[in-house]
């Protein structure tokens with residue numbers, strides 16, 4: 001069983017990895033980096049409970065290349081997510097893990113196993129003093145990327161551009177994923193639009 005905040009199907013390689021992916025934001029983070037844009041995902045248990053089967057069914061609803069585990073902190077729910085990752089691997093799907101932990105910090109067997117089974121791991125605390133919006137996958141320059149054996153072994157990281165996904169619902173509420181430039185922030189301010197991180 002896992003508890004997650006939300007999910008969506010995304011095709012944005014810069015932010016979430018290659019191909020169409022189920023993007024799963026887990027609920028709860030024990031790390032709590034200063035300046036984290038996902039602080040609304042810090043509290044545990046405030047999301048939706050789901051079984052391994054339910055998440056795998058979600059993945060099967062679309063023709064996806066894999067799953068991207070985001071947070072919140074996925075490794076705080078390593079047991080359930082490891083089961084999901086193992087099942088998806090049997091179906092030739094890939095797994096990308098975003099975590100605030102480094103490998104050395106992992107004390108639990110399930111956490112280390114989830115790290116190792118993931119095709120790409122983006123690791124390390126968000127450090128707002130090292131913020132850089134032009135990095136692929138990462139929000140600050142101290143964070144590291146590990147491409148493991150398998151489909152993405154020779155994956156080339158493409159820094160130097162930035163992506164912000166802004167979505168407007170029918171009520172006029174705007175949500176944001178990724179990183180906006182100062183120019184875009186100024187434009188939104190001028191238009192009196194407040195974008196909420198989702």
Ligand code: SF4
Pocket residue numbers: 029030031032033034036037038039041071072073099100101125126
């Ligand atoms: S580990 Fe990720 S979700 Fe948790 S506080 Fe740091 S940046 Fe935010």
